[in-house]
Amino acid sequence: MTDQKLDTIISFCKRRGFVFQSAQIYGGLQGFYDYGPLGVELKNNLKKAWWKSMVYDRHDIEGLDSSIISHPIALKHSGHEATFIDPLVDCKSCKKRFREDAVVEKKCPFCGSTSITESRPFNLMMKTHLGPVNDDSHAYLRPETAQNIFMNFKQVLDSSNQKIPFGIAQIGKAFRNEITPRPFIFRVREFEQMEMEYFVLPEEDEKWHYYWVEKRMKWWLDQGLNAKNLVQSPQAKEDLAHYSKATVDILYRFPHGLEELEGIANRTDYDLGCHTKYQSDMEITAKINNHKQSTMRLAVQNVDSKKWFVPFVIEPSAGVDRGVFALITDAYREDITDSGSKRIVLSLKPHLSPFKVAVVPLLKNNGQLMNYSQKILGIIKHCGWGRVRLEDTGNVGKSYRRHDEIGTPVCITIDHDSIEGDQINTVTIRDRDTMKQQRVHENQIVKFLKENYFA
Numbered sequence: 500m501t502d503q504k505l506d507t508i509i510s511f512c513k514r515r516g517f518v519f520q521s522a523q524i525y526g527g528l529q530g531f532y533d534y535g536p537l538g539v540e541l542k543n544n545l546k547k548a549w550w551k552s553m554v555y556d557r558h559d560i561e562g563l564d565s566s567i568i569s570h571p572i573a574l575k576h577s578g579h580e581a582t583f584i585d586p587l588v589d590c591k592s593c594k595k596r597f598r599e600d601a602v603v604e605k606k607c608p609f610c611g612s613t614s615i616t617e618s619r620p621f622n623l624m625m626k627t628h629l630g631p632v633n634d635d636s637h638a639y640l641r642p643e644t645a646q647n648i649f650m651n652f653k654q655v656l657d658s659s660n661q662k663i664p665f666g667i668a669q670i671g672k673a674f675r676n677e678i679t680p681r682p683f684i685f686r687v688r689e690f691e692q693m694e695m696e697y698f699v700l701p702e703e704d705e706k707w708h709y710y711w712v713e714k715r716m717k718w719w720l721d722q723g724l725n726a727k728n729l730v731q732s733p734q735a736k737e738d739l740a741h742y743s744k745a746t747v748d749i750l751y752r753f754p755h756g757l758e759e760l761e762g763i764a765n766r767t768d769y770d771l772g773c774h775t776k777y778q779s780d781m782e783i784t785a786k787i788n789n790h791k792q793s794t795m796r797l798a799v800q801n802v803d804s805k806k807w808f809v810p811f812v813i814e815p816s817a818g819v820d821r822g823v824f825a826l827i828t829d830a831y832r833e834d835i836t837d838s839g840s841k842r843i844v845l846s847l848k849p850h851l852s853p854f855k856v857a858v859v860p861l862l863k864n865n866g867q868l869m870n871y872s873q874k875i876l877g878i879i880k881h882c883g884w885g886r887v888r889l890e891d892t893g894n895v896g897k898s899y900r901r902h903d904e905i906g907t908p909v910c911i912t913i914d915h916d917s918i919e920g921d922q923i924n925t926v927t928i929r930d931r932d933t934m935k936q937q938r939v940h941e942n943q944i945v946k947f948l949k950e951n952y953f954a
């Protein structure tokens with residue numbers, strides 16, 4: 500894949516209302532994007548699929564929705580104030596500022612000059628102020644969703660009847676003042692994460708780490724990503740974050756290269772250890788910042804020995820925006836039809852498609868056709884699968900093309916035979932991927948769609 504593919508995806512996303520540059524009318528705000536009418540559906544569908552697999556389909560994971568503004572003391576003890584940094588350099592020639600890892604063969608990636616400053620640490624957290632006085636009452640916009648999960652560990656455990664091993668899942672915004680936010684929605688300054696912290700017995704950490712790597716890989720395949728574009732990549736020991744004993748990244752072949760889509764880390768007892776009361780009584784194995792500011796013991800009592808221990812944490816952490824980018828990249832293709840014309844198809848899995856069904860009357864000014872189309876639309880809306888659309892342009896071919904391009908898995912065409920003659924009350928159901936058409940009686944539409952698309 501190439502830069503050309505990246506440009507194609509970016510302009511497709513804009514043209515079809517998936518993703519817009521934020522504040523475009525004022526020249527755009529770098530590192531911020533808005534999701535348009537189709538993008539918000541795809542994004543919500545992806546989050547729904549994650550939540551279903553993490554929370555609804557299991558008995559051992561609870562959900563959480565915690566605050567975005569984060570307590571500065573929490574981010575001090577978690578290590579973020581001291582270590583959530585990227586090395587920053589400046590090019591003395593073109594004055595551009597970028598991450599040190601963007602330097603290619605000691606040259607500026609923008610102008611090629613070798614006149615580059617020494618790197619210096621840059622903290623990626625975004626600061627804000629609380630209350631009317633702009634003194635030192637600062638707080639942070641959370642740089643990840645995880646910290647409030649750790650801080651709520653005991654309250655969730657006590658209120659939910661769970662036992663180790665169990666997890667807490669959360670989807671939400673995170674903010675990082677990225678030095679070079681690009682390309683497109685891959686690296687942005689405001690993004691969404693789908694994170695789950697799974698609390699396990701310390702001696703079972705490796706077993707559960709392996710389990711979650713396999714589970715998460717399979718989940719991305721179930722979302723339709725092509726296996727040849729996904730790579731499991733264990734991080735080298737020297738690259739591990741300070742809290743991690745082992746991390747496996749799931750990389751995706753984005754248009755600009757093979758890059759991280761999700762990371763699955765074995766965070767040991769670092770996180771609960773950082774935030775717990777009575778740290779010194781707990782035999783914490785990780786190197787933590789010792790303090791006496793916490794008011795809650797984030798630990799579990801062994802039933803037999805009655806000893807308190809701090810569970811280890813396995814964390815699958817995925818980016819929603821990178822997920823959307825990967826799904827669009829993977830599903831987008833340009834076919835040449837038998838008649839020699841170009842057909843753009845977004846072959847998303849039906850549960851992710853922004854529109855589930857388009858109902859297409861043959862003519863737009865025919866009252867009978869329109870009435871019957873409205874009736875069919877009502878039947879499908881009732882199923883609650885998601886957005887459905889009446890495509891009343893009167894041009895069936897164009898409607899098919901438009902819906903192929905935005906990933907609608909099925910079009911239902913209403914023609915004269917639907918309203919009179921031998922085939923009355925039947926419709927034509929057309930499949931996006933195969934373009935195959937089938938005549939189906941209205942009583943069978945829901946069953947047919949359920950069996951073939953929305954099981």
Ligand code: ATP
Nearest residue numbers: 677685686687690759760761762816817818820821
């Ligand atoms: P990278 O090395 O690419 O900066 P990271 O290792 O810092 O990512 P994590 O802190 O592990 O990322 O965050 C978990 C997930 O959140 C990542 O796998 C990614 O999908 C997503 N993510 C992280 N930073 C960004 C960002 N700036 N923009 C979009 N998504 C992000």
